[in-house]
Amino acid sequence: MITVSTRCESDTILAMPSRSCGAGQTEKTAKEALDEAVGKENAAAAGSGTGGGAGGADGSGSDSGGDGMTAAEKEALENMRNKVSEAAAKYEKEKKDFEECKKKLAEAKQRVADIKQQLADYDVKLAAQTQLHIQQKELKKKAKQAKIEAAEVKVKAAEEKFEKLDSIRVQKDTVLARVKADNRVAQANLLKHKKSHEEAKKFLEFARLRLQKLRGVKIAPPTKSGASLAGGVSVLVLASALAATLA
Numbered sequence: 001m002i003t004v005s006t007r008c009e010s011d012t013i014l015a016m017p018s019r020s021c022g023a024g025q026t027e028k029t030a031k032e033a034l035d036e037a038v039g040k041e042n043a044a045a046a047g048s049g050t051g052g053g054a055g056g057a058d059g060s061g062s063d064s065g066g067d068g069m070t071a072a073e074k075e076a077l078e079n080m081r082n083k084v085s086e087a088a089a090k091y092e093k094e095k096k097d098f099e100e101c102k103k104k105l106a107e108a109k110q111r112v113a114d115i116k117q118q119l120a121d122y123d124v125k126l127a128a129q130t131q132l133h134i135q136q137k138e139l140k141k142k143a144k145q146a147k148i149e150a151a152e153v154k155v156k157a158a159e160e161k162f163e164k165l166d167s168i169r170v171q172k173d174t175v176l177a178r179v180k181a182d183n184r185v186a187q188a189n190l191l192k193h194k195k196s197h198e199e200a201k202k203f204l205e206f207a208r209l210r211l212q213k214l215r216g217v218k219i220a221p222p223t224k225s226g227a228s229l230a231g232g233v234s235v236l237v238l239a240s241a242l243a244a245t246l247a
Contacts, residue, residue: 069077
């Protein structure tokens with residue numbers, strides 16, 4: 001990730017060409033000073049040679065040496081040479097500084113290009129990550145919606161099944177209630193029939209005893225083993241006798 005400090009550094013690097021231009025101007029000034037000093041030295045040497053020749057002709061060059069230059073001229077020439085040496089050293093230094101500045105400028109330009117490339121790569125990466133995040137969010141949203149729809153389908157199916165089962169339960173409850181009502185009616189009819197049967201048995205027993213009494217037949221108590229069969233036969237006999245008597 002490109003930090004703020006890197007941006008500031010790049011801004012600082014972008015400001016360096018002005019310094020390079022200043023170094024170029026200093027180099028130009030130093031070179032001009034050197035050329036001017038060399039020109040002056042050459043002019044002084046030429047003037048001293050001319051003066052020496054003239055002195056030798058008129059015999060007035062007693063203060064000059066064997067090279068035809070006076071002490072003042074030699075001192076001036078030495079000072080000029082020193083200035084030329086200083087200017088040359090300064091020129092070499094400025095030239096070296098200029099080359100170093102050019103090197104730093106090239107490095108700065110390369111760093112700026114690298115930073116711009118990093119920024120471009122970061123922008124591409126950020127755009128890709130943003131797009132991926134949007135796609136993942138959309139997929140999650142669709143998956144959630146699909147789960148909700150599936151749950152709604154299941155709930156609807158369960159409600160329909162419950163309604164069917166509840167309808168069946170209501171039908172069964174209705175049938176059961178009707179069966180219970182029919183059973184109660186049947187139980188009541190059974191009790192009524194049993195009561196009528198008991199009354200009929202009592203009446204027939206009463207008639208049997210009365211007929212036997214009227215005929216003078218000795219009444220024998222019914223046995224336990226054949227009580228039911230004898231009672232049934234007796235009932236039929238008494239019914240027949242009663243019918244004959246009444247006729």
